[in-house]
Amino acid sequence: VDPQRKRKIRLVVALSVAVLLAVALIYTSFAASTEAKQPSELIGAAPGTSYEMTGKVVKGSIRHVGNGIAFRVVDRDGQGKTMPVTYRGTVPDPFRSGREIVLTGQVQNGTFVGEPETLITKCPSKFTTKSNG
Amino acid sequence: MASLGSVLLALAFLAAVSAAVIALLGRNGDERRVEISRRVVYAFCGLLTACVVIIEIAFASNDFSFKIVQEHSSVETPAFYKLAAMWSSQEGSLLLWAWVLSIASSLALWATRRKLREIVPYATAVMMGVAAFFTGLMLFAPDVQPFATLGNAPSDGIGLNPLLQHPSMMIHPPMLYSGYVAFTVPFAFAVGALVTRRLDAEWIRATRRFALIAWAFLGFGLLLGARWSYTELGWGGYWAWDPVENAALMPWLLGTAFLHSIMVQEKRGMLKVWNACLVVGTFSMALLGTFLVRSGVLQSIHAFGDNTVGPYILGLIGVVVIGSTLLIVSRLDDLRTPKRIDSLVSREAVFLVNNLLLVGLCAVIFWGTFFPLISELFTGNKASLAAPWFDRYTTPLAILLVLFTGIGPLLAWRRVSWESARRVFRVPAAVALATLVALALFTDAAHKPWALALFAFAAFALTGLAREFWTGAAARRRISGESTPTALVGLVTRNRRRYGGYVVHAGIGVLLIGIAASSSFQSNRDVDLKPGESTEVDGRRITYVKPVVGVDSEKFTYAQLLRVEEGGKLVGYLRPSQRFFKPTGVDVGTIGSYFAGESTSEVGLEAGLKEDLWIAPRVDVTDVQRRARAADKGFEACVEGAPGTPPQCKALQAMMLAAKANPTLRPQALGQISKLQSIAAERVAKSYLGDNAPVTFKVIVNPLVTWMWIGGLIALAGALIAIWPTRGRRRGALVRTEADARKEAKYREIRDAELDHAVGKLSDEDFAAVDAELRREALEILDGENGAKMPVGANGSGANGNGAAASGNGARPHDPEKVEQG
Numbered sequence: 001v002d003p004q005r006k007r008k009i010r011l012v013v014a015l016s017v018a019v020l021l022a023v024a025l026i027y028t029s030f031a032a033s034t035e036a037k038q039p040s041e042l043i044g045a046a047p048g049t050s051y052e053m054t055g056k057v058v059k060g061s062i063r064h065v066g067n068g069i070a071f072r073v074v075d076r077d078g079q080g081k082t083m084p085v086t087y088r089g090t091v092p093d094p095f096r097s098g099r100e101i102v103l104t105g106q107v108q109n110g111t112f113v114g115e116p117e118t119l120i121t122k123c124p125s126k127f128t129t130k131s132n133g
Numbered sequence: 134m135a136s137l138g139s140v141l142l143a144l145a146f147l148a149a150v151s152a153a154v155i156a157l158l159g160r161n162g163d164e165r166r167v168e169i170s171r172r173v174v175y176a177f178c179g180l181l182t183a184c185v186v187i188i189e190i191a192f193a194s195n196d197f198s199f200k201i202v203q204e205h206s207s208v209e210t211p212a213f214y215k216l217a218a219m220w221s222s223q224e225g226s227l228l229l230w231a232w233v234l235s236i237a238s239s240l241a242l243w244a245t246r247r248k249l250r251e252i253v254p255y256a257t258a259v260m261m262g263v264a265a266f267f268t269g270l271m272l273f274a275p276d277v278q279p280f281a282t283l284g285n286a287p288s289d290g291i292g293l294n295p296l297l298q299h300p301s302m303m304i305h306p307p308m309l310y311s312g313y314v315a316f317t318v319p320f321a322f323a324v325g326a327l328v329t330r331r332l333d334a335e336w337i338r339a340t341r342r343f344a345l346i347a348w349a350f351l352g353f354g355l356l357l358g359a360r361w362s363y364t365e366l367g368w369g370g371y372w373a374w375d376p377v378e379n380a381a382l383m384p385w386l387l388g389t390a391f392l393h394s395i396m397v398q399e400k401r402g403m404l405k406v407w408n409a410c411l412v413v414g415t416f417s418m419a420l421l422g423t424f425l426v427r428s429g430v431l432q433s434i435h436a437f438g439d440n441t442v443g444p445y446i447l448g449l450i451g452v453v454v455i456g457s458t459l460l461i462v463s464r465l466d467d468l469r470t471p472k473r474i475d476s477l478v479s480r481e482a483v484f485l486v487n488n489l490l491l492v493g494l495c496a497v498i499f500w501g502t503f504f505p506l507i508s509e510l511f512t513g514n515k516a517s518l519a520a521p522w523f524d525r526y527t528t529p530l531a532i533l534l535v536l537f538t539g540i541g542p543l544l545a546w547r548r549v550s551w552e553s554a555r556r557v558f559r560v561p562a563a564v565a566l567a568t569l570v571a572l573a574l575f576t577d578a579a580h581k582p583w584a585l586a587l588f589a590f591a592a593f594a595l596t597g598l599a600r601e602f603w604t605g606a607a608a609r610r611r612i613s614g615e616s617t618p619t620a621l622v623g624l625v626t627r628n629r630r631r632y633g634g635y636v637v638h639a640g641i642g643v644l645l646i647g648i649a650a651s652s653s654f655q656s657n658r659d660v661d662l663k664p665g666e667s668t669e670v671d672g673r674r675i676t677y678v679k680p681v682v683g684v685d686s687e688k689f690t691y692a693q694l695l696r697v698e699e700g701g702k703l704v705g706y707l708r709p710s711q712r713f714f715k716p717t718g719v720d721v722g723t724i725g726s727y728f729a730g731e732s733t734s735e736v737g738l739e740a741g742l743k744e745d746l747w748i749a750p751r752v753d754v755t756d757v758q759r760r761a762r763a764a765d766k767g768f769e770a771c772v773e774g775a776p777g778t779p780p781q782c783k784a785l786q787a788m789m790l791a792a793k794a795n796p797t798l799r800p801q802a803l804g805q806i807s808k809l810q811s812i813a814a815e816r817v818a819k820s821y822l823g824d825n826a827p828v829t830f831k832v833i834v835n836p837l838v839t840w841m842w843i844g845g846l847i848a849l850a851g852a853l854i855a856i857w858p859t860r861g862r863r864r865g866a867l868v869r870t871e872a873d874a875r876k877e878a879k880y881r882e883i884r885d886a887e888l889d890h891a892v893g894k895l896s897d898e899d900f901a902a903v904d905a906e907l908r909r910e911a912l913e914i915l916d917g918e919n920g921a922k923m924p925v926g927a928n929g930s931g932a933n934g935n936g937a938a939a940s941g942n943g944a945r946p947h948d949p950e951k952v953e954q955g
Contacts (some may be wrong), residue, residue, distance in 0.1 A: 029518055104519070
């Protein structure tokens with residue numbers, strides 16, 4: 001085989017592999033991702049589907065229940081209905097009332113049941129402009 | 134002071150703009166203008182340094198008339214954190230960015246002051262354009278002016294978030310910024326090279342060290358961030374695929390690819406388009422990292438503040454990407470080379486594969502990081518990808534990367550015959566196989582095929598590297614008769630780039646072993662223990678001896694004394710704790726306010742080379758909080774003199790009434806109240822001791838995780854070896870012309886081939902062929918220089934070559950004369 005042809009074949013093979021990988025990447029990312037919703041959008045959501053809930057912890061709503069915690073979450077703008085949440089597992093240090101959280105879980109009987117180890121709390125920003133005093 | 138700062142900042146902006154303009158005016162060989170523009174860059178650096186000094190003085194002297202100081206420091210903030218608090222603010226971090234850029238630009242222009250005359254004006258313009266952008270942001274964008282003042286200065290500041298009061302958190306941001314910023318230098322010179330069509334390897338040689346420094350800073354910054362997360366955040370991990378972490382990893386990966394592929398351009402004149410794209414990509418990713426922290430576009434545990442500067446930085450990224458792409462496309466004809474890779478069994482071929490893997494990794498991470506935006510575009514929903522998705526793709530890519538990293542150093546440049554390849558592969562392959570079998574038989578690693586593969590490949594790579602050092606030192610010893618250690622040191626100091634690079638490889642290999650082991654074989658459980666109870670974790674007996682409560686003016690500390698025993702023998706005591714901080718910037722708070730601020734975990738860590746025992750407590754303070762509320766109510770009642778309160782309350786009430794009538798008595802009354810309150814707070818906090826309350830301990834046994842930190846430090850040391858200037862170059866730097874540099878690079882290449890021959894990577898025939906080629910190329914360079922034809926006939930001088938190279942007798946192994954005589 002002359003080298004010109006060989007190079008061309010090599011290029012075609014490499015490109016096809018790259019395209020295949022890219023397609024796999026795109027396909028799995030849509031299949032594996034969880035939809036992000038705010039509490040008000042989750043009220044009445046179908047049970048059995050995983051969602052990623054983002055919202056704010058309602059002030060004074062955190063209680064310890066067994067070895068887990070229960071609290072309520074409201075939309076980020078603080079408006080609308082709140083969603084009761086139960087969660088077991090690691091609670092990040094910055095977690096507290098009024099903070100924004102991200103939690104993956106499902107809605108069961110009107111309560112959002114978080115999956116263990118998925119609670120993420122936004123760090124109290126290095127870049128906050130509002131005083132927290 | 135603040136107004137002086139504003140004036141200096143405005144002057145700095147003018148300096149950056151004028152340096153760029155003057156440099157461009159001098160683009161057609163006007164030495165004087167280029168010289169002036171360089172001096173203006175130095176002045177720019179001086180002005181920004183003064184700005185930083187003013188801010189730091191304000192922090193050190195508690196000048197709360199500065200908005201930045203009031204919002205990020207307080208009287209009680211420890212001195213060390215006061216100095217470092219500057220970059221915990223948006224505006225301060227922008228100032229840091231610009232300042233580091235001014236230093237990097239000055240150093241780069243100083244280093245090239247007698248070189249690259251055509252490229253330098255454009256490079257100056259690019260660097261100063263970026264500098265003017267960031268300086269301009271601080272002058273013209275709302276809310277990010279570092280010298281903003283407060284009308285009437287408060288007596289105290291809000292203070293620095295306790296979570297950030299960790300040594301590594303204070304070095305981590307400047308490291309990352311230095312990494313991001315230093316990539317501006319190679320980018321700027323690449324743009325200069327493209328504009329002037331000076332597309333040989335000169336710009337690469339001049340800026341390679343900056344790329345390496347940037348890479349090392351960025352890597353060290355990532356390592357510190359991981360360490361902070363592991364010891365401070367109380368979740369037990371060091372990496373979470375968070376957008377902001379990814380944003381720092383992506384330029385590091387592209388930078389790694391760039392550092393490798395520029396070697397191919399230096400040695401073979403190939404991959405020019407690829408390198409140009411990589412340097413643009415790396416710089417864009419660095420800007421993207423800067424952008425992500427300052428915009429609200431992605432959900433991240435790193436909260437983002439206001440998005441006032443986000444759109445501007447996005448604009449800059451757009452200009453950089455579009456402008457560079459157009460520039461590269463318009464220069465495609467100049468970038469193309471007729472040269473092709475000789476053989477798939479050669480170092481350049483392996484470099485290319487590794488480059489593709491690194492870029493692939495970066496592409497996967499980019500897609501995953503921005504997936505919420507992508508999915509919103511297509512489905513209208515912001516859906517995000519979790520760690521398992523990232524792991525699925527990055528794990529195999531990282532494992533392949535380790536394999537090819539192992540293969541690369543074993544192969545010589547240009548071409549290698551199968552026979553010599555087999556010879557150098559034999560030992561590493563055998564060790565890898567033995568590792569595989571041993572781990573599969575004697576440990577439970579067989580359940581984790583990915584980890585097993587990584588261990589085997591890492592064994593291959595590390596053995597190959599050890600072989601490199603061993604055979605190199607042996608060849609040197611054979612010729613010079615030095616002792617092995619001396620020969621080893623001589624080998625490394627004579628070939629810093631090569632062996633420094635190998636040390637980096639070894640470090641990354643060790644680091645990946647630590648990551649693979651700790652992520653695959655971690656045991657992780659939550660246990661509830663009351664004082665006196667114990668639990669069994671992986672053969673260790675952990676006993677919760679007793680709680681310890683600490684109280685001071687800013688926090689309650691709930692610590693647990695834990696005894697760790699192994700096989701009935703005491704290993705040691707751990708004292709993890711959870712701390713509850715008062716919100717900062719509040720003068721007199723209630724007792725309950727201790728639970729209204731931050732809480733942090735101090736992890737109990739028993740680090741070992743074999744495994745880490747990691748324990749973080751979660752204290753249930755519900756009862757204490759209830760008592761705090763009750764105490765606060767009691768206090769209120771007391772101050773109001775409500776019926777049924779103790780007689781001392783009457784005195785307190787009288788004091789308050791007197792203070793109301795006479796404001797000068799106020800401090801005294803408040804002092805009395807806070808004194809009483811702190812006594813009550815201590816009593817409330819310590820009431821916990823009587824509760825016999827259970828604590829939830831998160832207990833993690835992390836095998837080999839210590840090697841992650843050790844590997845990172847080894848890699849850093851390797852980078853330092855490679856960065857350190859060689860003595861010869863330092864001396865020669867002042868007189869060297871571009872032609873000299875090209876000659877020297879070719880001699881180095883000849884010497885490299887001789888070393889490869891001496892350590893058995895090149896067979897005799899391979900070496901003869903490669904050596905002849907290199908000598909012909911060296912002659913071409915000399916011909917071009919002298920403009921006269923030199924007698925050709927490079928064969929035959931190869932025999933004396935390998936001795937000279939390996940003995941490293943201080944002189945250049947080949948003087949030009951010698952080559953000509955040959």
